[in-house]
Structures are given as structure tokens and as C-alpha cells.
Amino acid sequence: MSSASIDRPFLVFRKTRGNRFTLPVLLGCIEQEGLSGDFRILLCGSPEEMIQKRGMGQGVIAFSFMTPDLEQVRDEVEQLRKSLLGNFVYLAGGAHATGDPEGTLRLGFDFVFAGEGERTLPAFLRLFLSGRPLAENILRDGKEPSLSLSHPPHSLGHRLFAPLEITRGCLYHCAFCQTPRIFGHSLRHRCPENVSFYLKQAIPFGYRQSKFISPNAFSYGSRGGKSPHLEAMEELLATCSEAGMEGIHFGCFPSEVRPDWVNPEVLGLVKKYCRNRTVVLGAQSGSDSLLEKLGRGHTAGEALKAARWIHRAGFRPHVDFVFGFPGETLEDRKLSLGLIEEMIRELGAKIHAHTYMPLPMTPLFRDNPSVLDPATKEALLGWEKKRVLDGWWKEQEAIGWKIVEWRDQGVINCH
Ligand code: SF4
Numbered sequence: 001m002s003s004a005s006i007d008r009p010f011l012v013f014r015k016t017r018g019n020r021f022t023l024p025v026l027l028g029c030i031e032q033e034g035l036s037g038d039f040r041i042l043l044c045g046s047p048e049e050m051i052q053k054r055g056m057g058q059g060v061i062a063f064s065f066m067t068p069d070l071e072q073v074r075d076e077v078e079q080l081r082k083s084l085l086g087n088f089v090y091l092a093g094g095a096h097a098t099g100d101p102e103g104t105l106r107l108g109f110d111f112v113f114a115g116e117g118e119r120t121l122p123a124f125l126r127l128f129l130s131g132r133p134l135a136e137n138i139l140r141d142g143k144e145p146s147l148s149l150s151h152p153p154h155s156l157g158h159r160l161f162a163p164l165e166i167t168r169g170c171l172y173h174c175a176f177c178q179t180p181r182i183f184g185h186s187l188r189h190r191c192p193e194n195v196s197f198y199l200k201q202a203i204p205f206g207y208r209q210s211k212f213i214s215p216n217a218f219s220y221g222s223r224g225g226k227s228p229h230l231e232a233m234e235e236l237l238a239t240c241s242e243a244g245m246e247g248i249h250f251g252c253f254p255s256e257v258r259p260d261w262v263n264p265e266v267l268g269l270v271k272k273y274c275r276n277r278t279v280v281l282g283a284q285s286g287s288d289s290l291l292e293k294l295g296r297g298h299t300a301g302e303a304l305k306a307a308r309w310i311h312r313a314g315f316r317p318h319v320d321f322v323f324g325f326p327g328e329t330l331e332d333r334k335l336s337l338g339l340i341e342e343m344i345r346e347l348g349a350k351i352h353a354h355t356y357m358p359l360p361m362t363p364l365f366r367d368n369p370s371v372l373d374p375a376t377k378e379a380l381l382g383w384e385k386k387r388v389l390d391g392w393w394k395e396q397e398a399i400g401w402k403i404v405e406w407r408d409q410g411v412i413n414c415h
Contacts, residue, residue: 008038008039008040009038009039009040009057009058009059009060009128009129010039010040010041010042010054010057010058010059010060010088011030011039011040011041011042011059011060011062011125012041012042012043012044012050012053012054012059012060012061012062013026013027013041013042013043013044013062013064014044014047014050014061014062014063014064014076015043015044015045016045016065016069018065018066018069019064019065019094020162021162021163021165021213021254022064022094022162023043023064023155023160024153024154024155024158024160024161024162025118025151025152025153025154025162025165026062026064026117026118026121027041027155027157027158027160028151028152028153028154028155028156028160029118029119029121029122029151029152030121030122030125030155031152031155031156031157032122032151032152033122033125033126035122035125035126035129036157038125038129039059039060039125040059041158042054043158047076047079047080047083050080050084051080051083051084054084057085057086057087057088058086058087058088059086059087059088059089060088060089060090060091060125060128061080061084061088061089061090061091062091062092062093062121063076063077063090063091063092063093063094063109064092064093064094064097064117065092065094065095065096065097066094066095066096067095067096067099067357067359067360067403067412068357068396068399068402068403069096070096070107070403070406070411070412071402071406073092073107074107074108077090077107077108077109078108081108089110089111089128090108090109090110090111091109091110091111091112091113091121091124092104092107092109092111092112092113093112093113093117093121095178095182095359096360097109097112097113097114098113098114098115098178098182098361099178099181099182099359099360099361099362099412099415100360100361100412100413100415101114101138102138102413103360103410103411103412103413105137105138106411110137111124111134111137111138111139112137112138112139113139113140114138114139114140115140115141115182116141116145116182116183117141118151119141119143120139120140120141124139145168145184145188146188147188148188148189148190148191148194149165149166149167149168149188149189149190149194150190150191150194152198153165153190153198154198154201154202154207156201156205159205161202161205161207162213163210163211163212163213163254164190164195164198164199164210164211164212164213165190165212165213165214166189166190166195166212166213166214166217166220166236167187167188167189167190167213167214167215167216167217167219167220168183168187168188169183169184169185169186169187169188169215170183170185170187170215170216171185171187171219171222171224171226172258172295172296172297173185173295173297174284174294174295174296175293175294175295175362175363175364176294176322176325176356176358176359176362176364177359177362178359178360178361178362179215181361181362182361186223186224187219187222187223187224189220189221189232192235192236192239193239195236195239195240195243196239196240196242196243199240199243199244199245200243200244203243203244203245208244208245208246208247209245209246209247209249210240210245210247210248210249211249211252211253211254211255212249212250212254212255213254213255214255215255215256216255216256216257216258216261216282217250217251217255217256217257218233218251218257218258218261218262218266219258219261220232220233220236221233221235221236226260226261227261227263228261228263228265228266230265230266230269233266233269234269234273237250237269237270237272237273237274238273240273241273247275248273248274248275249274249275249276250270250273250274250276251270251274251276251279251280252276252278252279252280252318253280253318255280256280256281256282256320257279257280257281257282257306258281258282258298259281259282259283259298259302259303259305259306259307260297260298260302260306262279262281262305262306262309262310263309264309264312264313267279267309267310267313267315268313270313270315271313271314271315276315277315277316278315278316278317278318278350279310279315279316279317279318280318280319280320280352281303281306281307281310281317281318281319281320282319282320283300283303283307283319283320283321283339284296284303284320284321284322285300285321285322285325285328285332285335285336286300286303286321286332286335286336286337286338286339286340287300287328287331287332287333287335287336288300288301288335289332290325290327290328290332293327294325300335300339303319303339304339304342304343307319307343307347307349308346308347310347311346311347311348311349316348316349316350317343317347317349317350318349318350318351318352319340319343319349319350319351319352320352320354321336321339321340321351321352321353321354322353322354322355322356323336323353323354323355323356323372323376323380323393324355324356324369324370324371324372324397324400325356325364325369325370326356326358326364326367326368326369326370327367327370328356328370329370330373333373333376337376337379340379340383340389344383344388349388350388350389350390351383351388351389351390351391352389352390352391353380353389353390353391353393354391354392354393354396355369355372355393355394355396355397355400356369356370356396356400357369357396357399357400357403358400358403358404358407359403360407360412360413360414360415361415365407365414365415366407366414368404369397369400369401369404372397380393
């Protein structure tokens, strides 16, 4: 190894299940900026691996995480600060850091990236290399985001590929959701030419199953109108097919679709170009009054109608429901359980159940979850046993109350 290689600082990313779609993008941006040769880049699945691979030296340790991981991240940073010899700076980014930058600094980080990191992380790394001190330790991208998404979605250098992010931002204001608070309310899409360019880069590495990241896949191409832009969607799907994708999956994990954007025409397009058997639908509740309080902008009836269209088009509806919203009554829950029962019986739907977790920066963050009643839990467990319901609702129930504790102890700030 040359002395130049030994002298290069480390850039160590903590790799988790939760950031598996983020790291390929960040590494891709670092490559695009020509910075990957300036660092010895490591991706580590545990603090032990970080210590073993990087017991001493100098450089940057980077975490990207969500609120439920807070405690583990705090413990790991503490462990690393005690065990890693040398001179490292600790960075945090991701949804939690964006929602509560000051609280994230207090977890033991030196710098926090609030908001989108595709430009701020490379800019920080350049400054780090130059040795110039930074005036701020909360870093935000001050520039207007460009109207379309064009950053690299993957890292060729590290052979790291993720589902392709096609849309950022959300037109809606659901009171429990961080997405529009992080990415704003205008929709930014990745144009078909850009999609084609990056898919063609990825295919030689065996990436042939294209999946997409979008808060509402059927909003692709829309600039604010509240119905699908069929021409834009068809152009995107045709582009993926022409680029050589063998299995296009659209409107399913890691995306979902809103009920009020589902219609037979848009489903016809998915049928024509895609391989997915399910469409993931965000219903969230069977109670119209609760949906209204949450600012969802659709009714339970629209969710049922969308699930019926999905079923008729030959897909299995995989429907998201959330239990335990603040102020959710037993009557609201009965309406949700009734709607679930109808979707399973009539449409063979699969349900993806969640328990509400308060997240920083959302309007509901100050309100406590409502306690799940035994009858609701029993119903969910019954469907789980019959394999018509999945999701992490039991784990989320416990985490939701943990977050309340952290909020009340001031570990997380209320903004
Ligand atoms: S839940 Fe979905 S529709 Fe509502 S604000 Fe979040 S991303 Fe938008």
C-alpha cells in the first residue's frame, strides 16, 4: 500500500436495514463529485466491525437513521467514541436528524445534516479535506432544490443498488407523516431519460428488477394536479422496458399509492408493463372523521373503491392501516376493523398493519398515541395467524411509547 493510500482519511458509514436505500445514493453522489478516491470508504454493519476495521486513524463516521433507532445510535456513538483511537468526526443525517437537529447533536454527533444530503455531504467532505473549520454544526442545503431529481441513485464503485427514487415531495399534509415536512409539498420527479441512463448503468451489474421509491407512485409526472398523469407514467414504464428491465414493479413496496389516485386506466398501465402481483394502497383508517382529523384528504369509501379496482385489475390489494392514532376512539377502530374484514373477505386483500409512532416535526408529535384495546389486538393477531395480515405493529406499539418517553425527557425536541 502506498503512503498516499495510508494517509487518506477514513469515511465509515454505519450500514443498517433502515438506511439500505440511502447509502447507495450518498455513495453515488460522493463518486459523482470525484471524492471517493480521497477517502478510504468502509461500510460497517456494527460498531464492533467499525472498531475492528478502524481501530485507529482519522476521518469521518457517518450515521443515517430514523427516530425508532435513536437509543441504539446513541449507545453506538458512545461506544465508538470510547473505543476508536485517533481523530474522527461523527456525522448524522436522515429523517430523525432532519426532524430534530439540535437533539441529534446531543446524542454525541459533531455535525448534523438536516434535510437532503446529496449536496451537503459532498460539500462537507471537501471542507473536511481542506482542513478549514466549519462555522455551523447543523448543515442545511440552502439552495432551492432543482425541479427534477437527477442525482445518482446508486454507487457503481461499491456495486450498491437500490430501488430507484422517481418522486420526492408530497402534495398532502397528513398530520402523522414526516415526508412533506422533509421534502416539501411540490413534486420533483426523475425524468425518463435520467431513469434510462442510470438503469443502463446498473444492468451490467445484474440489476434487472426495477422497483421504485415514491410516496405515491401514481403521482409520477404530476406537477400539482390531483390525478394520475397517464402519459408521463407510460413514458416512464416504456423507458424502463426499453432500457432492458426484465421485471418492473410499480405501485408496490417500497412505494405505495393513495386511494384517490387509483383508477382503472392507471391500473391498466401497470398491468401492461409490470410484473407485480400486488398494489400497496394507503388506507390508514376506516373512520371518515379520523381521516379528516388526520388531513388525509380521502375517505374510507374511496379506499374501498380503490381496493376493488385493484382487485378487478388482477392485483392483490396490500392495504396499509394504522392503529393507535392520537384521539382514535373505539368506534374509529371498529370502523377500521370492519373495513379490513370486508377487504379480506371480498377482495382477498392482505393488510399491512402499523401502530402509530409520534415523529418529530409532524403536527401530531406532541400528542400521545391512543392505547390499543384488547379486542383490536385480538382481531389483528387472528388475521396474522391466517396470514392475511403482516407488519411490525406489535414492535411499533412499544417503540411509539418509547418515543413518547424520549420526547417527555427532552431527548427529542418538540419544534
Ligand atoms: S402519508 Fe403519504 S400522502 Fe400523506 S403526507 Fe405522507 S407521503 Fe403524503
